[in-house]
Amino acid sequence: MTGDILNKIRETEFFKELSDDASAAVAAKASIRKFAVGDALMRKGDPADSFFVILDGHLKIVTTDAKGDEIIINKVGPGESIGELALVDERPRSAGVVALDAVEALELTKEAFFDLLNHRLDVSLGILRGFSNRLRFSTTYIEKVIDWSQKTAEGDYSFMEQTQPINNRTGNDDDKAAQLLSAFYSMVRKVKAREETLKQELERLTFEIDQERRKKEFDEITGSEFYAKLKEQAKSLRQKRADQ
Amino acid sequence: MAGKIVSIHSFRGGTGKSNTTANLASQVAMTGKRVGVVDTDIQSPGIHVLFGLDEHKMGKTLNDYLHGKASIREVGYSVGDNKVEGEGRSQLAGKNLFLFPSSIKGKEISQILHEGVDFNKLNEGLQTAITEFNLDYLFIDTHPGLNEETLLSIATSDILIIILRPDNQDLQGTAVTVDVARSLDVPNLFLMVNKALPKYDFAEIKKDIEEQFQAIVTSVLPLSFDMAENASRDLFSLRYPDHEWSKALKNIVPHILNAK
Ligand SMILES: Nc1ncnc2c1ncn2[C@@H]1O[C@H](COP(=O)(O)OP(=O)(O)OP(=O)(O)O)[C@@H](O)[C@H]1O
Numbered sequence A: 001m002t003g004d005i006l007n008k009i010r011e012t013e014f015f016k017e018l019s020d021d022a023s024a025a026v027a028a029k030a031s032i033r034k035f036a037v038g039d040a041l042m043r044k045g046d047p048a049d050s051f052f053v054i055l056d057g058h059l060k061i062v063t064t065d066a067k068g069d070e071i072i073i074n075k076v077g078p079g080e081s082i083g084e085l086a087l088v089d090e091r092p093r094s095a096g097v098v099a100l101d102a103v104e105a106l107e108l109t110k111e112a113f114f115d116l117l118n119h120r121l122d123v124s125l126g127i128l129r130g131f132s133n134r135l136r137f138s139t140t141y142i143e144k145v146i147d148w149s150q151k152t153a154e155g156d157y158s159f160m161e162q163t164q165p166i167n168n169r170t171g172n173d174d175d176k177a178a179q180l181l182s183a184f185y186s187m188v189r190k191v192k193a194r195e196e197t198l199k200q201e202l203e204r205l206t207f208e209i210d211q212e213r214r215k216k217e218f219d220e221i222t223g224s225e226f227y228a229k230l231k232e233q234a235k236s237l238r239q240k241r242a243d244q
Numbered sequence B: 001m002a003g004k005i006v007s008i009h010s011f012r013g014g015t016g017k018s019n020t021t022a023n024l025a026s027q028v029a030m031t032g033k034r035v036g037v038v039d040t041d042i043q044s045p046g047i048h049v050l051f052g053l054d055e056h057k058m059g060k061t062l063n064d065y066l067h068g069k070a071s072i073r074e075v076g077y078s079v080g081d082n083k084v085e086g087e088g089r090s091q092l093a094g095k096n097l098f099l100f101p102s103s104i105k106g107k108e109i110s111q112i113l114h115e116g117v118d119f120n121k122l123n124e125g126l127q128t129a130i131t132e133f134n135l136d137y138l139f140i141d142t143h144p145g146l147n148e149e150t151l152l153s154i155a156t157s158d159i160l161i162i163i164l165r166p167d168n169q170d171l172q173g174t175a176v177t178v179d180v181a182r183s184l185d186v187p188n189l190f191l192m193v194n195k196a197l198p199k200y201d202f203a204e205i206k207k208d209i210e211e212q213f214q215a216i217v218t219s220v221l222p223l224s225f226d227m228a229e230n231a232s233r234d235l236f237s238l239r240y241p242d243h244e245w246s247k248a249l250k251n252i253v254p255h256i257l258n259a260k
């Protein structure tokens, strides 16, 4: 196993935290697999008996819709790993994975993986550390999204000015949280823009009062004898009520 | 502290005076205040409908009082003590809300229009209603325009709410009414906009009208299909408390309660 492969192993999110020694232990248990365009690494429903780290090439993750047509869920490339969660939670494959070009991948079988976990504390710890980093990373983003959601609900968009949009599109699994944040940010920006155009679209009424007519009508009403008497009466009535 | 007279007025007809008066009076009664409602629109009375009082149940009226045939005490109809239909209205059970209706009999209407209203007598009636029923607020639903009865109710009021639609004709008439109210030294003058099309910017309407008249616009109420559909059959703001119309209407309540 060359140093190149060791480096590739450590480039993956999954094994990022592993020491040289631990990476070498993983490499020793793994085998290199090559796939041609259209080859399936795994099919939906297969038992989860190994996982892959992509060294070279690209793959699509696919499922089928109700009619049986293929739906591409995602595309993955070098440095990404596939199927590691299924190994741990022991469920069958939830999607199929098909090579889009010539693919070179490192396969670690379930037995090899569990054997590593069993005998190499440093490998176990490294993997755990990777998981906890991802978790912490996600939590921070989720907290931000919660905070922004609350502000948006209140119509407070002030955070938009203090925040730079994140444009992190490396496609790594844990970048999903960052993507969520980014998508959320652009959603709020669009909502805000729509709200503003809506405000502008509200028609403005213009009012005009004919001041001359206003004065004339006022004089007509207040010029009568009745009015003069009423004004006097009103004054004394209000006074009377106030004294009561 | 004597009760206050709150007149609801509009220069033109059909602005929503009766609906506003009835809902506002009910909302104030719901706060525990003792409230009266007088229908001085003797030409075309209507507010009794909102309280579910029909011709058959209507006893003595303001007309009887004005003709010396009944006392104000006899004219007062306790809404809170009478069982009424309607999800909104029935919430008034046990509240202190008294209605002083005008006659809806054609003969009696033409009689009073012919003879004219004795203003001193009407005035005395309003004062007596306040003292005898120990009212905190007496609401007056008026006839549109600036005829003599209406001028009287404006003159005697402590609080005047002028309703207008966002419409240039309403605005012109309102301008005159505001001038008259100021000339009569009405202590608290408020404007309320009703039937505003939702496509307009309500905040702008409020601001524009406040600038025009240098008076407070308590709220801008939307033209609402639901209100029209209710067709004065129930007290809308009690029945649909979360409706935009109701929420805007309820904005007026503190202006009334806090008026000096
Ligand atoms: N905001 C609104 N949206 C839709 N319809 C409304 C609204 N306000 C009132 N209405 C309707 O308009 C009509 C007139 O209302 P109302 O009788 O309260 O007005 P008014 O000013 O007392 O009329 P009048 O001048 O004839 O006494 C009623 O059918 C009422 O249901």
Ligand SMILES: [Mg+2]
Residues within 6 Å of the ligand: B017, B018, B019, B041, B046, B047, B141
């Ligand atoms: Mg009316």
